Structure formats: structure tokens, C-alpha cells
Amino acid sequence: DQQVKQNSPSLSVQEGRISILNCDYTNSMFDYFLWYKKYPAEGPTFLISISSIKDKNEDGRFTVFLNKSAKHLSLHIVPSQPGDSAVYFCAANNAGNMLTFGGGTRLMVKP
């Protein structure tokens, strides 16, 4: 049972445009959400997070939106840059010791 899902395995965006990566979850006990970015042959790096008490968190070009009623979060990257090309994982935490990850979305930003 996948509690965290990223339904788009890949996304292609033109440089300078907005990238929107989506993530859905089923467990209403999740109270903290994170996005990780992963380049090939490297470990994932933390990108941005959001607590369930908020609906938006912004850090530079990256904004995460949380819709608790829909159990949906999204990552917006504006403007997209070629260096943003990577696999993005969303993850959720329910105050326990473990994160639950989505399957990842490969973002390709074309110059």
C-alpha cells in the first residue's frame, strides 16, 4: 500500500518556465512533508519542507503548497533552470522515526 504517491514519473519543462511537481498521500496522520532532490549517483539532498499547520512554504525559487483536505502537496520551481534537472522525491513523516517516500518524478529542464 503506497501511502505517498507521485503519479508523474517524469516532467519536461522549458527553461524559465514553472515546474510543478505533485504528490498525494493517504495517511492523515502525516504531519510533516519534505521534498528531496537527487542527481544520478548521488544521495538525495533536502530541498524544502512544510509542517501540516501551514499551507505554504517558500524558499527562493522553490515553494511547497499543502492541501490537507485533498491530501495533496506540490512543489513549484520558478523559474526553472537546467541545473534543476534531477529526480524529486516527496516524503512524509508522522512524528515517528521514519519517512515514507514517493516513487519520484524525473524533472528535465530544457535550455
Added chain:
Amino acid sequence: SQTIHQWPATLVQPVGSPLSLECTVEGTSNPNLYWYRQAAGRGLQLLFYSVGIGQISSEVPQNLSASRPQDRQFILSSKKLLLSDSGFYLCAQMRQGGNGYTFGSGTRLTVV
């Protein structure tokens, strides 16, 4: 700051051979540690986690095992590798503050 050391970066092993991947962490005492695997084209699969020395929880039954002989050392092992063990193995520790992980740089294992 939290630092995770993983080695080797790449490894090619024949089917049936043993495996030992080591992970050591810095910056936190008694950290929660994790082993993940990313198979080709797949997401991150939790294999093992440990909340302390000698304490290992397995998430997925398989021919891999894990050990935590020291507070900041986490080892992933196998007695006999299978082709299906190929993948990218990641060690992680819980971030200070308890939200999210810091990941190591990973080991690319190819079983041939």
C-alpha cells in the same frame, strides 16, 4: 553538522559472493540510522533502520542483513548476492530536530 560517510562508491560483485557496505556518521550521538535501496527506475525502498547499537528493524524480507556494532556505524551485509540485489544503496540518519534525513552519497552495486 551531520556528515555521513559511505563506501565504496561503486561495486561490481559476482552472484553468490558476500557483501559488506559500511556507513559511518558524524555530528550526532545515538542517531537513528537507515539503509535504503533505489533499484533502476524505482523509488526509495527502506531496507533496515536502527535506533541504537545492536537494534535493527527489517522492513523487507530478503537475503540482506544489517548490523550496528557501534553508535555511529551501520553495516549492510549479504552472505550470497543475487542479481536482484543490484541497485543504489543509501545510508541516512535522522536530522537534528527529528524531521527528515541526511543521506550519504550512496553505493552503486552491480551484481553480475
